[in-house]
Amino acid sequence: MSPTGDAAVPATLEAFMAQALQMELEAAQRYDEFADMMDVHNNPEVGAWFRKMALIEGKHAAHIMKQMGWSEVPAPPPGAQSRAGLDAVEGSASDDLHYLMQPWHVLQLALASEERAEAFFAQLAQRATVESVRQAALALQQEEHDHAELVRAWLQKVPQPDANWDQDPDPPRYDD
Amino acid sequence: MNTTTNPAAAVVAEPVVVPLTAANYKSSYKPIWCPGCGDFTVLSSVTKALSIMGVPPKDCAVVSGIGCSSRIPAYTTCYGFHGVHGRSLAAATGLKVARPDLQVLVAGGDGDGYSIGGNHFLHACRRNVDMTYLVMDNHVYGMTKGQPSPTTEPDWDSKLSPGGTGVRVFNPMVVALASGANFVARAFAGDLHGTADIIAQAMKHPGFSFVEILSPCVTFRPEQRDWRKTVHEAEAPVTDDAALAARRLMKDDGMNIGVLYAGDRAPYPASVRQPRCTVAELEAEFAL
Numbered sequence: 001m002s003p004t005g006d007a008a009v010p011a012t013l014e015a016f017m018a019q020a021l022q023m024e025l026e027a028a029q030r031y032d033e034f035a036d037m038m039d040v041h042n043n044p045e046v047g048a049w050f051r052k053m054a055l056i057e058g059k060h061a062a063h064i065m066k067q068m069g070w071s072e073v074p075a076p077p078p079g080a081q082s083r084a085g086l087d088a089v090e091g092s093a094s095d096d097l098h099y100l101m102q103p104w105h106v107l108q109l110a111l112a113s114e115e116r117a118e119a120f121f122a123q124l125a126q127r128a129t130v131e132s133v134r135q136a137a138l139a140l141q142q143e144e145h146d147h148a149e150l151v152r153a154w155l156q157k158v159p160q161p162d163a164n165w166d167q168d169p170d171p172p173r174y175d176d
Numbered sequence: 177m178n179t180t181t182n183p184a185a186a187v188v189a190e191p192v193v194v195p196l197t198a199a200n201y202k203s204s205y206k207p208i209w210c211p212g213c214g215d216f217t218v219l220s221s222v223t224k225a226l227s228i229m230g231v232p233p234k235d236c237a238v239v240s241g242i243g244c245s246s247r248i249p250a251y252t253t254c255y256g257f258h259g260v261h262g263r264s265l266a267a268a269t270g271l272k273v274a275r276p277d278l279q280v281l282v283a284g285g286d287g288d289g290y291s292i293g294g295n296h297f298l299h300a301c302r303r304n305v306d307m308t309y310l311v312m313d314n315h316v317y318g319m320t321k322g323q324p325s326p327t328t329e330p331d332w333d334s335k336l337s338p339g340g341t342g343v344r345v346f347n348p349m350v351v352a353l354a355s356g357a358n359f360v361a362r363a364f365a366g367d368l369h370g371t372a373d374i375i376a377q378a379m380k381h382p383g384f385s386f387v388e389i390l391s392p393c394v395t396f397r398p399e400q401r402d403w404r405k406t407v408h409e410a411e412a413p414v415t416d417d418a419a420l421a422a423r424r425l426m427k428d429d430g431m432n433i434g435v436l437y438a439g440d441r442a443p444y445p446a447s448v449r450q451p452r453c454t455v456a457e458l459e460a461e462f463a464l
Contacts, residue, residue, distance in 0.1 A: 029199075033216065034211075036207075037207070037216065040206050040208055094212065094214070095392050095401055097211040099210060099212075101211075174335055
């Protein structure tokens with residue numbers, strides 16, 4: 001499926017930025033929920049990573065608000081969507097999580113999200129007919145590209161899990 | 177007489193209407209579902225749907241039975257009723273009849289709704305009370321450690337069902353349609369926005385609305401993580417023709433998502449009926 005599906009390209013810069021803001025806010029909220037899940041399941045290290053991701057997405061949202069001079073979050077434009085197929089453009093699915101996951105997995109999810117967002121904005125830029133929207137889409141594409149690079153750099157610094165990372169000596173389910 | 181005008185009183189302030197967001201419907205309790213469970217996203221879809229509807233939390237009640245998914249009322253700021261196993265629809269029916277002003281959402285799982293509460297399911301569809309029933313179907317009893325449910329495949333082999341049950345699956349969409357549900361849809365938990373949209377449509381539709389939500393149990397059915405790859409949007413648009421909807425279900429692979437049927441049957445009570453006699457007259461018939 002294409003990163004933008006059949007989503008309408010916002011007709012004005014304001015509408016486009018409102019859509020981008022919605023994506024950032026949704027991503028921040030999703031990461032916060034993931035952090036809660038990990039905290040509840042006694043995986044505070046990964047919880048802290050998700051919290052950090054939520055904070056970063058929140059900063060991106062605040063940046064858009066400042067850039068546009070908005071004091072309140074505007075309604076997303078009708079017809080705009082912040083998802084690509086079943087996935088949120090910037091944000092992971094909750095079924096990607098595991099209670100024994102490690103920071104490396106968090107970063108893999110974050111990388112996939114940033115790459116999806118980069119592709120999403122690239123496609124919007126291609127389809128935009130209003131120059132200011134096209135320019136903004138290209139700028140956001142570049143930002144998402146930079147974020148992806150940053151996540152790749154982080155990935156080099158965290159240990160890669162071993163093959164049996166999800167083995168639980170006291171699992172909820174016994175198969176034999 | 178004091179003729180001094182209070183300028184502040186002269187200005188009648190317009191009430192400030194702050195739009196409700198999904199966050200307004202989430203309680204401060206943190207869900208204890210397993211990380212990866214589809215029910216997390218269903219909760220987000222429910223709160224998003226409520227914000228789309230703009231129903232204040234005080235005007236909405238979430239009723240459930242027993243099971244993992246039935247924990248959902250506690251995670252919302254709406255009124256909640258975490259009832260007994262399989263009886264959520266009975267409790268919700270009573271609530272809606274007594275308080276027709278409330279938006280009533282009923283939530284539960286496949287075991288609660290199709291097995292223990294199976295009979296209530298049939299009659300809730302038939303009765304057509306104006307409420308919305310969300311079933312988070314993971315084809316297993318997760319809370320009690322993985323027994324097969326009515327929607328478990330007959331050949332699902334597990335320690336608790338060696339070789340599988342050999343029993344054919346219960347088809348909730350077929351049963352709902354045949355029993356008279358006025359709105360029948362299937363959603364996928366991994367599709368937050370799509371599911372929120374379907375739930376909002378279900379809430380808007382008069383009568384009994386049934387939404388089957390495929391919600392993976394990553395602990396006891398880890399293979400359900402692949403549902404993300406196998407679900408697909410239904411090719412045909414919604415119909416109000418029950419016979420056509422039934423024919424479509426004959427070809428359903430269980431992975432179609434979308435609204436199948438939206439009928440026009442009047443919700444219960446179809447009309448206000450006056451009693452033909454008084455209680456005293458009835459009593460008189462039995463007087464010794």
